[in-house]
Amino acid sequence: MQNVILRTEKLCKTFSSGGIQQHVLKNLDISLMERDFTVIMGSSGSGKSTLLYALSGMDKPTLGEIHFEEQNISKLNNDQLAVFRRNNCGFVFQQIYLLDNMSVLDNVLASGLLVSKNKREIVSKAKQLLAQVGLDEASWGKFPSQLSGGEAQRAGIVRALINSPKIVFADEPTGALNSAASDSVLDVMTEVNHNGQSIVMVTHDIKTALRGNRVLYLRDGVIYGDLKLGAYHVDHNRERHEKLNAFLAEMGW
Numbered sequence: 001m002q003n004v005i006l007r008t009e010k011l012c013k014t015f016s017s018g019g020i021q022q023h024v025l026k027n028l029d030i031s032l033m034e035r036d037f038t039v040i041m042g043s044s045g046s047g048k049s050t051l052l053y054a055l056s057g058m059d060k061p062t063l064g065e066i067h068f069e070e071q072n073i074s075k076l077n078n079d080q081l082a083v084f085r086r087n088n089c090g091f092v093f094q095q096i097y098l099l100d101n102m103s104v105l106d107n108v109l110a111s112g113l114l115v116s117k118n119k120r121e122i123v124s125k126a127k128q129l130l131a132q133v134g135l136d137e138a139s140w141g142k143f144p145s146q147l148s149g150g151e152a153q154r155a156g157i158v159r160a161l162i163n164s165p166k167i168v169f170a171d172e173p174t175g176a177l178n179s180a181a182s183d184s185v186l187d188v189m190t191e192v193n194h195n196g197q198s199i200v201m202v203t204h205d206i207k208t209a210l211r212g213n214r215v216l217y218l219r220d221g222v223i224y225g226d227l228k229l230g231a232y233h234v235d236h237n238r239e240r241h242e243k244l245n246a247f248l249a250e251m252g253w
């Protein structure tokens with residue numbers, strides 16, 4: 001049985017600037033299930049990133065509640081939110097933000113040692129994860145400037161996974177990559193999800209969205225559509241593609 005990992009109640013986010021209020025998220029009631037690969041789509045400016053930031057505790061809602069498992073994270077202060085994120089969440093962004101002056105392995109270790117003091121265990125886990133995403137020993141000592149975009153993003157995914165987060169949030173993780181690099185990153189995310197990792201990902205890209213098993217469509221600040229796609233399998237890609245295309249057409253995408 002799948003449990004709810006993240007749930008919102010009447011989640012609202014309003015931005016104010018120059019005396020004008022913009023209601024970006026309006027009374028959202030969403031339940032995300034553990035082990036799901038949930039994709040958030042919607043037109044540009046519909047509030048996808050705002051929703052991701054609120055769900056992950058990177059930003060606070062204006063009104064409403066967010067429950068992560070049994071914990072109401074909307075009640076946490078900034079320091080408590082930082083601890084919550086460090087212990088429960090992994091992040092993969094379009095911009096990879098690896099530290100330039102550190103090797104690939106040290107970038108991953110720096111994140112791991114924020115949570116665990118067992119260096120030997122973290123080193124072993126980092127190497128195992130790097131190998132799992134296709135980064136072999138020859139790349140562990142390289143600096144970010146010596147990596148291709150796809151390699152850097154795969155290192156970014158390992159960094160996101162090093163603390164065994166309960167959930168990984170991704171915002172356009174393949175947005176800056178060419179098609180081949182994008183496929184290799186998506187293959188890694190799919191494998192990680194099939195191994196039981198919960199993922200929530202924002203994307204504009206249909207090929208990327210096809211990796212999810214559920215697609216939420218955001219429009220005018222509300223969830224306008226909710227498509228169950230079933231787990232990704234390369235052999236069923238054509239039917240999934242047709243189903244997603246029909247859904248997006250219905251959404252007016």
Ligand SMILES: Nc1ncnc2c1ncn2[C@@H]1O[C@H](COP(=O)(O)OP(=O)(O)OP(=O)(O)O)[C@@H](O)[C@H]1O
Binds near residue numbers: 016042046047049
């Ligand atoms: N910090 C902020 N201050 C003021 N307005 C903001 C802020 N962040 C987002 N917005 C506004 O909220 C709206 C939704 O932005 P958001 O980035 O969530 O959309 P999006 O759906 O992710 O867009 P895109 O697909 O173009 O990345 C936009 O009109 C944006 O200008």
